[in-house]
Amino acid sequence: MASHRPSPPRTLRCALLGLLARRPLTGWEVLKRFNRSIIFFWHAKRSQIYAELGRMEHLGLVTSRLVTQDGRPNKRHYTITPAGRAALCAWLDRPTPVEPVKDELLLRTFFAESLPPARTVAYLRRHGEEHAQVLASFEAIRGALEARSGPLAATDDRALVFGHLVLEQGIRFERMYAEWCRWAAETVERACGRPGRAAAPDGATDFIMTS
Amino acid sequence: MASHRPSPPRTLRCALLGLLARRPLTGWEVLKRFNRSIIFFWHAKRSQIYAELGRMEHLGLVTSRLVTQDGRPNKRHYTITPAGRAALCAWLDRPTPVEPVKDELLLRTFFAESLPPARTVAYLRRHGEEHAQVLASFEAIRGALEARSGPLAATDDRALVFGHLVLEQGIRFERMYAEWCRWAAETVERACGRPGRAAAPDGATDFIMTS
DNA sequence: GGAGCCATGTAATTCGTTACATGATTAT
DNA sequence: ATAATCATGTAACGAATTACATGGCTCC
Numbered sequence: 001m002a003s004h005r006p007s008p009p010r011t012l013r014c015a016l017l018g019l020l021a022r023r024p025l026t027g028w029e030v031l032k033r034f035n036r037s038i039i040f041f042w043h044a045k046r047s048q049i050y051a052e053l054g055r056m057e058h059l060g061l062v063t064s065r066l067v068t069q070d071g072r073p074n075k076r077h078y079t080i081t082p083a084g085r086a087a088l089c090a091w092l093d094r095p096t097p098v099e100p101v102k103d104e105l106l107l108r109t110f111f112a113e114s115l116p117p118a119r120t121v122a123y124l125r126r127h128g129e130e131h132a133q134v135l136a137s138f139e140a141i142r143g144a145l146e147a148r149s150g151p152l153a154a155t156d157d158r159a160l161v162f163g164h165l166v167l168e169q170g171i172r173f174e175r176m177y178a179e180w181c182r183w184a185a186e187t188v189e190r191a192c193g194r195p196g197r198a199a200a201p202d203g204a205t206d207f208i209m210t211s
Numbered sequence: 212m213a214s215h216r217p218s219p220p221r222t223l224r225c226a227l228l229g230l231l232a233r234r235p236l237t238g239w240e241v242l243k244r245f246n247r248s249i250i251f252f253w254h255a256k257r258s259q260i261y262a263e264l265g266r267m268e269h270l271g272l273v274t275s276r277l278v279t280q281d282g283r284p285n286k287r288h289y290t291i292t293p294a295g296r297a298a299l300c301a302w303l304d305r306p307t308p309v310e311p312v313k314d315e316l317l318l319r320t321f322f323a324e325s326l327p328p329a330r331t332v333a334y335l336r337r338h339g340e341e342h343a344q345v346l347a348s349f350e351a352i353r354g355a356l357e358a359r360s361g362p363l364a365a366t367d368d369r370a371l372v373f374g375h376l377v378l379e380q381g382i383r384f385e386r387m388y389a390e391w392c393r394w395a396a397e398t399v400e401r402a403c404g405r406p407g408r409a410a411a412p413d414g415a416t417d418f419i420m421t422s
Numbered sequence: 423g424g425a426g427c428c429a430t431g432t433a434a435t436t437c438g439t440t441a442c443a444t445g446a447t448t449a450t
Numbered sequence: 451a452t453a454a455t456c457a458t459g460t461a462a463c464g465a466a467t468t469a470c471a472t473g474g475c476t477c478c
Contacts, residue, residue, distance in 0.1 A: 011315055012437095018322035023413070028457055036417040041317035045439060050459060072446065073457035085325075092326045096316050096334065098341065101384070104222055105307050106252035106377045111229035113369050114296075115303045123307065130309065141418045149415060153398075158324050161402045163416035165395045166317045173312070176387045184376045187364075191372045202234070204360060205374035206247040207352045223465090239429055259466060261431060283474070284429035 012044050012052055013061075017080060017088040020062060022159075024079040027053055037163070040170055053078060061087055109184070110205070117192035121185045128181030135174035142167055223255050223263055224272075228291060228299040231273060233370075235290040238264055248374070251381055264289060272298055320395070321416070328403035332396045339392030346385035353378055 019025060019033055027050055034049065044052075053076075056062045061084035065077045080088075105127055112120045145163070146152055152164040230236060230244055238261055245260065255263075264287075267273045272295035276288045291299075316338055323331045356371075356378070357363055363375040 010437095011318065015318055015322075018318075018325070021322075021325060026457080027459095028455095031457095033414075033417065036414075036419040038318065038321065039311070040418060041312050041314045041321070043311045043313060047440085047459080048438065050457095054459090069457090070446095072455095073444090075457060088322070089325060092319055092322065093330065096319060096338065099313070099315055100250070100254045101252050101381075102254060102310070103252045104310055106380060107222065107226055107229075107249065108303055108307060110249065110252070110373055110377050111226075111232070111299070111303065112373045114229070114232060114300055119304065127307065145418075156402060157415070158402070159416055161399065162321055162323045163418070165398060166321050167418065168395075169317060169391050170312075172387050172391055173384075176383050180380050180383055184379075187376060188372065191367060191369075200368050200370035203244075203247075204368070205370055206244065207251060207356075207374070207378065208247040221465095237429080238431095242429095256467065258431080258468085261429095265431085280429090283427095284472090286429060 011042070012048065013056060014088060014091040015042055015044075016049065016052060016056065017061060017084050017091075020078055020080040021085060021088055024077055026067075026075040026077050028075060030078070041166060056084070060084075112188075117188055121188050124181050124185035124188065128178050128185065131174050131178035131181060135171060135178055138167065138171045138174060142171070222253070223259065224267060225299060225302040226253055226255075227260065227263060227267065228272060228295050228302075231289055231291040232296060232299055235288055237278075237286040237288050239286060241289070252377060267295070271295075323399075328399055332399050335392050335396035335399065339389050339396065342385050342389035342392060346382060346389055349378065349382045349385060353382070 015034070015038055016030060019030055019038075025033070030053065031046060031049055034044070053062065053064075057064050057078070060081060062078045062080050065079075066074060067077055068074045109120070109124070142152065145160075145167070149155060149157070149160055152160065152167075155161060155164070226245070226249055227241060230241055230249075236244070241264065242257060242260055245255070264273065264275075268275050268289070271292060273289045273291050275290075277285060278288055279285045320331070320335070353363065356374070360366060360368070360371055363371065363378075366372060366375070
């Protein structure tokens with residue numbers, strides 16, 4: 001009795017199944033679509049996508065057909081199978097594991113004691129500007145989508161609704177981050193204008209305290 | 212002429228150097244502190260931390276001394292070296308690479324067309340509650356820190372200022388996320404109450420459009 | 423009697439990135 | 451000229467998780 005342990009995440013696999021559930025695509029088309037939408041909230045490199053498509057075929061989640069062309073490279077057409085659709089639905093219906101935050105900027109900020117305050121202020125401001133720019137680009141995308149498909153808040157097109165939701169999350173995230181950067185830069189400036197004690201008591205920055 | 216390519220990220224290494232820059236610690240203590248503060252914005256498992264400490268010693272960034280004990284296991288005391296401090300400062304002073312977002316909940320939401328709307332609403336609400344709970348716990352932590360060290364907004368203690376900054380980011384992030392979940396759940400409910408077209412035009416959810 | 427702390431390490435495996443490898447066509 | 455698009459794959463490495471391995475002490 002082989003106890004198939006239910007092979008963990010493989011989230012990329014599900015993302016590709018999601019794309020192929022809409023229509024059959026070549027590896028190259030998968031790549032293009034990935035980089036025009038999913039890339040904003042999940043990422044994978046070219047080599048990883050091709051490799052994963054190969055594995056998915058091996059597992060019977062998709063089938064492929066090689067299309068020979070001349071003048072340009074041959075391509076491979078992928079079609080999702082019923083097993084593939086089942087795997088996608090199973091994934092969608094499973095509770096999402098909480099993904100821990102991993103943010104290098106926060107890590108640096110946490111250890112910024114070892115850097116002159118002026119530099120900390122400078123990089124906080126720079127990151128604030130970067131996030132403000134991304135925010136502006138997301139708002140531009142929303143504008144373009146609405147120009148194409150009408151106001152997103154009122155659309156009754158399912159796929160568009162969900163696209164709208166994730167775009168709105170991106171906008172809220174970038175706005176929050178840009179504002180935090182500005183606020184943090186100001187806070188550091190204010191705190192370092194004052195005389196300032198050098199050493200905090202041991203463990204003062206432990207967020208979880210024992211005893 | 213060996214062109215030392217400047218070995219990429221190794222972010223965990225810098226996090227551990229940051230902890231050891233404050234005071235010498237055993238591997239176990241590093242682990243404890245990591246899990247009480249850094250864990251909120253960076254993560255690593257036990258085995259990875261021990262392995263990394265070993266590599267850091269090999270590289271001369273830290274030195275270690277084995278302390279034999281009886282009644283309990285021996286422990287190893289790590290001390291940062293001048294080279295270690297230099298590496299930490301170099302990292303802090305280098306521009307932070309923009310880390311692309313990776314969020315499975317957004318990925319699922321993007322592909323939610325394949326799931327009955329009621330289930331989508333349900334998991335959006337559930338995640339909203341989870342983030343609201345994390346938000347509450349962060350606010351409790353802030354309360355406890357202020358009880359220990361006075362109002363954070365007015366502190367002139369350097370290490371405490373930076374701890375305050377990252378905690379505030381966590382609070383803003385969780386608030387933003389919880390609000391988005393609630394709003395998204397409502398939006399899906401509204402959109403799926405209406406009749407609803409089935410199929411979006413091809414590529415309607417591409418955020419980046421190529422002519 | 424069981425959970426949890428103390429305390430360190432290794433091995434197997436998977437996941438992800440970078441680099442290697444090729445090469446015609448089309449638009450600026 | 452040169453960059454971008456089309457189009458697929460492999461190899462080497464590095465990063466990260468899981469499981470293996472050990473074992474006494476303390477608190478409930």
